[in-house]
Amino acid sequence: MSEKIPSAIENKPPAPLFKEGEVFDAKKRLANLRKKYHGEEGLEHLEEFKEKLNFQELGFSSVEVKLFNLIEAKPEASLDDLNSLIESEVKKYALTKKQTEIIFSIFKGYQEKHQAIKEMTNQHLDEKGEVKGKELFKEFFNKEPRDEVKVLIRPMTINFCPKNLDDYVYLIDDAFLEGREAGDDDRALAKKYAGRRLEGSLLKGFNNLVTIENPFFFDKNIDELSAVLNHEEQHAFNSLKVDVHNVEIDKLLDKINNIEKETGAKIPEELKSFLIKNYQTELFIKDEISAYFKEGLSPKYISKVLLEKNTLYDYGFDYNKPAGGQENEFDEKYVQLVKNAIIAFFDLLKHGYSNEEVQNLLFHEPIGTWPRVTARISGRKKSPEDKKKDEEKYISKVIYHK
Numbered sequence: 001m002s003e004k005i006p007s008a009i010e011n012k013p014p015a016p017l018f019k020e021g022e023v024f025d026a027k028k029r030l031a032n033l034r035k036k037y038h039g040e041e042g043l044e045h046l047e048e049f050k051e052k053l054n055f056q057e058l059g060f061s062s063v064e065v066k067l068f069n070l071i072e073a074k075p076e077a078s079l080d081d082l083n084s085l086i087e088s089e090v091k092k093y094a095l096t097k098k099q100t101e102i103i104f105s106i107f108k109g110y111q112e113k114h115q116a117i118k119e120m121t122n123q124h125l126d127e128k129g130e131v132k133g134k135e136l137f138k139e140f141f142n143k144e145p146r147d148e149v150k151v152l153i154r155p156m157t158i159n160f161c162p163k164n165l166d167d168y169v170y171l172i173d174d175a176f177l178e179g180r181e182a183g184d185d186d187r188a189l190a191k192k193y194a195g196r197r198l199e200g201s202l203l204k205g206f207n208n209l210v211t212i213e214n215p216f217f218f219d220k221n222i223d224e225l226s227a228v229l230n231h232e233e234q235h236a237f238n239s240l241k242v243d244v245h246n247v248e249i250d251k252l253l254d255k256i257n258n259i260e261k262e263t264g265a266k267i268p269e270e271l272k273s274f275l276i277k278n279y280q281t282e283l284f285i286k287d288e289i290s291a292y293f294k295e296g297l298s299p300k301y302i303s304k305v306l307l308e309k310n311t312l313y314d315y316g317f318d319y320n321k322p323a324g325g326q327e328n329e330f331d332e333k334y335v336q337l338v339k340n341a342i343i344a345f346f347d348l349l350k351h352g353y354s355n356e357e358v359q360n361l362l363f364h365e366p367i368g369t370w371p372r373v374t375a376r377i378s379g380r381k382k383s384p385e386d387k388k389k390d391e392e393k394y395i396s397k398v399i400y401h402k
């Protein structure tokens, strides 16, 4: 079930493609190309443009990998640390001002979160400087835990692993947030989830910063992060990016604005919220695909988890449907979107890019464009037969169809 994905083969560093001091703004360059050249000559320039675009996108993703590694190795890192780490990269890949700003904004978002975690946990240390788990549990969830609680402080998350199942049950579906007793539904859910990230918090500034692990992990002495934490921390890193740059919603709003400006007509609010809901779902499922690949799971397994009939990710059932009263079945467009994205992600891994490189490369692109981006980066255009073969090979047979 959990056959591992291949680890990256070593990438040769590509030769620099940009001149000293050059800034490569892809959008502007493409618009200029289209204005200036036609026919054969245009195609030639387009090839050169694509080569530069690939080079820059991979460079941008490598800058994000460096940022991520910096946070991991030195949680207290400063803006200067980041700057000296990526300065030469910014030049090498001719990053635009906006791209550089995105990197720094992500880092600033991180710093705020890290600071909040530090200030809070510092108030609950014992003489040895270790976090008092039970006390911190009480602070966060306003309830005395029944037994021991292990707390793991990470750069951008706090993880609680209670020993007692009831303490976990109380957290799993926000009973603590609603101030209610946990019930059978919570208990059933707790058995299903190995862990999760809590969106809401009783404390100001701690939304999405707290993760919880099933008591199953309590006695496991592991040096490495558990798969659950790996998964949840990828979500945490992704959410820093979305805070700065929500490609799905930004592109949609651009499109809506353009249509309204060009036609002078107003797009009905109902249609707008329908589109926004769809794009929101695309963002959620993209985030999930990313987190599952971070865990190191196979495309087959991921497609099953996301698309099986009893999926935990049942918001997908509402995709492409009008609001209210629908059956629990996926729209075929949604199934295709998810399948294609999983295969696209895996294609880049197979092509030799590291998990982190692919994470960063694809997350800044809307999920619907992943197959195109992957084809451009890998230089491999697939025939319809290739596509079918890949689906046979990499997509689970138990996914849910009408």
Ligand SMILES: [Zn+2]
Pocket (backbone or CB within 6 Å): 231, 235, 287, 288, 291
């Ligand atoms: Zn997840």
